[in-house]
Structures are given as C-alpha cells and as structure tokens.
Amino acid sequence: MSLLLCLCTGTAFAGKTFVMPKAQDAKAYPAHDEHPTEHVTLAVDPYDMADKANIFSVKYSEQGFLPIFVVITNDGDEPVTVGDMNAQLVTVDRTKIPASSTDDIYRRLSHPTASASRGPLPFPTKKVKGAVSKEALDEMQNSQFAAKAIEPHSTQSGFLFFDVTGISTPLAGAHFYLTGVRDAKGNELLYFEVPMEKYLSAPAPPKAN
16 A cells, blocks of 8 residues: 555654755765766765754654665766666665665554664664654655656655664765666666765865855
C-alpha cells in the first residue's frame, strides 16, 4: 500500500513545515565533482550539524539517518536524466551505504526501538512516541531528491538519507558516489565521486549579522 494511503496517528513531529533550501550552482559548494567535458557538476552538502538539521521537524540523526543535500547543475545545452541515478556513501572502511527509500525511513520512525540494538548513534537518542504524523510523512516525501531530468543551464536539488546507525563519524574519510546520470541520447555519464573531506575541511561560512 502506498505510504500516501497510510493513516498516521500521533503528532510527534507536528507544528513545523519543511522548506527546501535554495540550491546554489553546484560548483559553489566545497564538496563537488565537476565534469567539464560533460558540463555537469554534482555537489553534496551533509546536514550533519544541529543548526543545519533544524530545517527538519523529524530528528533524523536520533534515528540513525544522515541527510545529505544533493545538488546537480547542468551547464550543457542538452538535458540530462537522473531518474535512474544510484547514490552510495562509502565509509573509510569501505562500507557501502545506499540511499534509504521513503519506506525505509518510515519503518524506522514507526518502530524506533528496532534500531536500538544496532549500536551507538553519532548523536544522543530518544524514543519516538506514537505513530508517524502526517506532517512527518509529508516532510519525508517533499524533502527527497525527486527530479527525473535536469534541463540545460539549470540546477535540481533535494535530500538523500543514509542509514549511518552505529557509525560514530560517518563522513571522516568517506566518499559519495553517484552513477546513472545519462545524457540526452541515453548514454551514461562517467560516475561522480566526492570525497567528504572536501566538506569537512572547508572553512565555516560567515555568520549572518
């Protein structure tokens, strides 16, 4: 049954409306991989800190998920398709973590104690009481990267969520890989690879006055 048809009770995450961050050109992010010949750039921006993660009503870190903002810019004159793209976060010890689906996230939030035996999380945890609220379900669906194509000279963005349960420092020494991006003729572009150290070692942005 589609998650849209689920009757969700409880209000553990009610009261906050998710607003997607405004994406910049992918080359503006410290952690990016530019393919000049193919005119496509991938950038990733992990929401691993509490001040950034406050855009969400769901406390994803407490449930073992790491949200990563994915930005793809197409500077070419032809569209590229991303409907079949495949993302992986590969940790320093070569553990391959695929992006979680909405169903994966929903199951974790619906049964939060299921993750308790898998080991410590990077952040303190607390149990979620009640079922997943409609607001939380809407947020899960609306925040995820949903574009199927990227038109010429445009940018698409959205979040992917990675299950990092039991990994204390998932970004240190990790790499983000993306495959399945295709040109207008259906040919797959060379895979994208972004070392997460580009993000970790980047200077902190200046604070707004």
